[in-house]
Amino acid sequence: MTPERIPAIKLLLLPKDTNALGTIFGGVILSNIDLASAVEARKVAAHRYVTKAMHEVEFHEPVYLGDIVSFYTETVRVGRTSITVRVSVEAERWGAGITSPAGTGHGEKVKVTEAEVVLVAVNDKGRPVPIRPEPMQV
Ligand SMILES: CC(C)(COP(=O)(O)OP(=O)(O)OC[C@H]1O[C@@H](n2cnc3c(N)ncnc32)[C@H](O)[C@@H]1OP(=O)(O)O)[C@@H](O)C(=O)NCCC(=O)NCCS
Structure with a gap:
């Protein structure tokens, strides 16, 4: 049996999160992608993290008011001072579509x-530090 995936964040989107079309504002999704990646990074190592880059964000489908949205995370690379996290966003359709009530x-x-x-x-001081302890230089 495949183990149940546990999202870093799961939330119900509300009217305050909508754009002028009545669908969910992309910035809300981006903000939660950012937060979900930080939750994942903290699992790898306890540090203070800043976001350096977000690569290839593409919105495939709209998110509707009332949908429940899950942010799944996976660490794909641990570098010297950086961690790369893949965030996958899934909507459970409980809300209204553009053509449906x-x-x-x-x-x-x-x-x-x-x-x-x-x-x-x-x-x-906001400068990069090693994720893992480094061997002492002699
Ligand atoms: C994050 C910050 C401290 C990095 O400083 P820097 O001088 O660029 O640091 P470095 O060049 O040593 O790079 C640090 C790490 O980031 C990686 N990196 C740098 N630019 C990158 C990019 N465009 N894409 C992916 N990784 C990148 C480097 O490879 C390095 O990783 P590694 O040590 O695992 O190999 C600095 O750019 C900064 O403060 N940025 C603003 C962060 C912020 O405020 N974010 C919130 C936005 S509102």
């Missing part, structure tokens, strides 16, 4: 977007 979704799962986020571990 509210509440007509039945929980269908749709991949809406994915991205790779590079986070850099930084010290209290």
Whole structure:
């Protein structure tokens, strides 16, 4: 049996999250991709992280008001000072589509977007620090 995937973040989107079309504003999704990647990075090593880059964010499908959205994460690379996290975003359709009335979704799962986020571990001066302890130089 395949183990259940546990998202870093799962949330219900509300009217405050919509754009002028009534679908979900892309910035809300980006903000949560950023947060989900930081949750994943903290599992790898406890540091203060800043976001250095987000690669290839493409929105495949809209997210509707009332959808439940899950942000799944996977660490794809641990470098010297950076961690690359892939974030995959899935919507459970419980909300209204553009052509359908509210509440007509039945929980269908749709991949809406994915991205790779590079986070850099930084010290209290904001400069990069090693993710893992490094051997002493002699
Ligand atoms: C993050 C920051 C401290 C990095 O400083 P820097 O001088 O670029 O650091 P470095 O060149 O040593 O790179 C640090 C790591 O990032 C990686 N990196 C740098 N640019 C990258 C890019 N465009 N894509 C992917 N990785 C990148 C480097 O490969 C290195 O990783 P490694 O040590 O694992 O090999 C600095 O750019 C910064 O403060 N940026 C602003 C961060 C921020 O405020 N984010 C929130 C946005 S509002």
